[in-house]
Amino acid sequence: MASSILRRFIPRKTTWMYGQRMMSSTIDVSVDEQTGIALMKMKRKPVNSLNLEFLQDIRNTIVTLEQNKKCKGLILTSDVPKIFSAGIDILEMYQPNEERLHNFWRALQDMWLQLYMTPLATIAAINGHSPAGGCLISISCDYRIMAPNYTIGLNETLLGIVAPFWFKDAMCNTVGYRETEIALALGKLYSTDEALQKGLVDEVVTSEQIMEAAQRKMLEYVKIPNMARAMSKQLMRQETADKLCSTQDSDVQNFVNFCLQDKVQQSLGFYLEQLKKRKSK
Numbered sequence: 007m008a009s010s011i012l013r014r015f016i017p018r019k020t021t022w023m024y025g026q027r028m029m030s031s032t033i034d035v036s037v038d039e040q041t042g043i044a045l046m047k048m049k050r051k052p053v054n055s056l057n058l059e060f061l062q063d064i065r066n067t068i069v070t071l072e073q074n075k076k077c078k079g080l081i082l083t084s085d086v087p088k089i090f091s092a093g094i095d096i097l098e099m100y101q102p103n104e105e106r107l108h109n110f111w112r113a114l115q116d117m118w119l120q121l122y123m124t125p126l127a128t129i130a131a132i133n134g135h136s137p138a139g140g141c142l143i144s145i146s147c148d149y150r151i152m153a154p155n156y157t158i159g160l161n162e163t164l165l166g167i168v169a170p171f172w173f174k175d176a177m178c179n180t181v182g183y184r185e186t187e188i189a190l191a192l193g194k195l196y197s198t199d200e201a202l203q204k205g206l207v208d209e210v211v212t213s214e215q216i217m218e219a220a221q222r223k224m225l226e227y228v229k230i231p232n233m234a235r236a237m238s239k240q241l242m243r244q245e246t247a248d249k250l251c252s253t254q255d256s257d258v259q260n261f262v263n264f265c266l267q268d269k270v271q272q273s274l275g276f277y278l279e280q281l282k283k284r285k286s287k
């Protein structure tokens with residue numbers, strides 16, 4: 007069902023399939039053919055930050071799962087303790103090679119379109135911090151379950167950058183316009199409890215219970231007749247996806263121009279320094 011626009015780009019083939027298991031250096035996937043549920047664990051150490059190759063791997067995995075007739079649902083989680091995903095790999099944006107920067111943003115767009123519009127039912131089992139791009143992955147799933155004592159949100163302004171319009175749209179579709187307006191301006195990182203209260207996540211359970219809770223909820227999703235469920239998702243999301251599909255090239259160019267500004271580079275350099283300092287404290 008993902009529109010043909012979404013299939014224009016053939017993903018890199020770096021994911022290997024062994025029976026019901028798929029592996030790459032950054033992702034571990036298993037498919038339970040009895041239930042039709044796939045489990046994707048992100049494992050790009052140290053913080054599952056999203057670089058070009060990791061984004062291509064995530065998209066490639068979703069495409070492969072969509073082609074598996076037995077697979078109906080996908081649970082996304084992290085294999086890295088306490089971190090779901092630290093969002094975009096800031097090193098892709100800081101002092102970048104311009105050609106790679108183009109390819110990187112395109113890969114982020116393509117991954118997002120694939121995940122947001124996949125006919126598979128998707129659940130994010132958010133078992134760690136989930137800032138910025140990590141939050142985007144979470145809100146692109148159909149349902150979110152989060153473990154306590156972590157943070158989630160679109161904190162781009164804290165880095166001196168701006169959330170792209172499609173991050174904003176996905177957030178608005180989840181928590182509404184006014185909450186998004188406040189969240190984006192302040193670069194707000196919500197605690198798990200706040201996220202539940204604002205509807206940014208749907209359920210909170212302990213880290214120990216999160217996989218069981220995700221499986222339980224997924225069984226509800228995959229019980230629904232597949233086509234009807236997938237079409238209702240398309241009904242809700244196509245307009246948002248089309249907005250990016252029709253402006254992908256200009257969005258890449260805007261991002262590259264924005265990133266290459268001296269002021270933006272300074273902000274990113276400063277933010278990276280702060281991250282390192284925080285660590286040494």
Ligand SMILES: CC/C=C\C/C=C\C/C=C\C=C\CC(=O)SCCNC(=O)CCNC(=O)[C@H](O)C(C)(C)COP(=O)(O)OP(=O)(O)OC[C@H]1O[C@@H](n2cnc3c(N)ncnc32)[C@H](O)[C@@H]1OP(=O)(O)O
Binds near residue numbers: 165
């Ligand atoms: C006109 C407009 C047009 C277009 C739009 C323009 C621009 C939009 C552009 C971009 C949108 C970006 C979205 C993003 O995703 S930006 C990334 C935001 N992410 C963060 O702010 C997270 C930062 N990280 C943390 O807060 C923490 O690391 C943590 C909570 C995730 C984990 O904390 P820990 O204490 O467990 O681990 P650390 O010691 O902090 O980190 C370990 C190691 O990893 C490095 N690192 C952390 N996060 C990142 C990252 N996102 N990218 C790259 N590297 C990261 C950290 O520096 C440490 O490195 P060293 O071991 O010290 O080398």
